[in-house]
Amino acid sequence: MLSLTVLGATGSIGASTLDVVARHPDRYRVFALSGNRRVDDLAALCVRFAPRYAAVPDAEPARRLRALLRAAGCTTEVLDGPDSLAQISAAPEVDAVMAAIVGAAGLAPTLAAARRGKRILLANKEALVMAGPVFVAAARDAGAVVLPIDSEHNAIFQCLPADVQGDARAMPAAGVRRILLTASGGPFRTRPLAQMHTVTPDEACAHPNWSMGRKISVDSATMMNKGLELIEAHLLFGLPQERIEIVVHPQSVIHSMVEYLDGSVLAQLGNPDMRTPIAHALAYPERIASGVGALDLPALGRLDFEPPDPVRFPCLRLAREALAAGAAGPCVLNAANEVAVEAFLAGRIAFPDIAATDEAVLAALGHRPSPADVAGVLALDAEARSLAQSRIERCAR
């Protein structure tokens, strides 16, 4: 029995995780769940999975959750406060933590799990990008196993030899030449550029292949998601960015590829459904059923590829610049982007202003030295957010 904490249980990855878990009651026990604002959903999950704890950061939602659980006769104990999420990640009873909170809010509990040497199923790419070397060192020092949930990184992981999968430093000896990171191109891949100023949040969130939370959906529309994934791949697999190529593949069937020195290219394919990488990481190194249907290649007929358009998707260049600076770039870029996406979703700025905000903040702060510890990461993150906010005040409509 693997005892599991699901951070971000009320989200899209949370739902897919609990769907897989529910298929294997003999293998997984839910120790704790976390949510934030969707308290009714969290209460329903507590009734269904009977975790020992449920954690929400703020006091008022926690009060509502307690009332709902009492009315339902559910004995799950509700924790709240700033440390409650780290508490359910680091508890000695926990074997594995699904890190599926969106954004920087997931850093503290994910880092707490890393420091306790837990198995980390990492969906929360923002936490990794913002804290980069600090996070990687914490996981390595404590012997935490980090299993990528992001479909591309999970695919790359599956295409690597077993002795390299969890050890970026072993990559050169494995004969890896390049990583080919696939990208769908999102909902605006072919939209006339002249229309980009008027696209709405709902249009940006209507991803052609994946059903996801709103923040990552907007990131997919700007392709900042692929930019963050480039940084994520660099951190997880230790290859320099020149050896990570981004290929647009609109069908999202090949989830990514690894190219070897002899010219072999290994790819992982599957229907676009996050339950596949989640099941892979939950059971690793075994395999379990995920509920995902078989890939029907004849019905699919064809797989297409094209290079990404640098004019349409400036965020890809920004991510490469952030990495090239070899400094605080990734942390600064992530913070600016979170603030800009929130402003776009709230209708305060136009779609192209997201990349413009990211670019301005990166230019101003991206060359700072890389923070040496978590306090430094949080201070830099706060400074970048505040700069992004003030820029947004100026261009808000």
Ligand code: NDP
């Ligand atoms: P959702 O928006 O669907 O879910 C986000 C989760 O985080 C919810 O449980 C939400 O709680 C919680 N949350 C939000 N803000 C806070 C906060 N301040 N403190 C604590 N918890 C908070 O996002 P997704 O599930 O789509 O994405 C989660 C992560 O996984 C992201 O980092 C994303 O990049 C990554 N990912 C997602 C993929 C996908 O297919 N969805 C694919 C690959 C990566 P509540 O809803 O209760 O407010």
Ligand code: MG
């Ligand atoms: Mg992805």
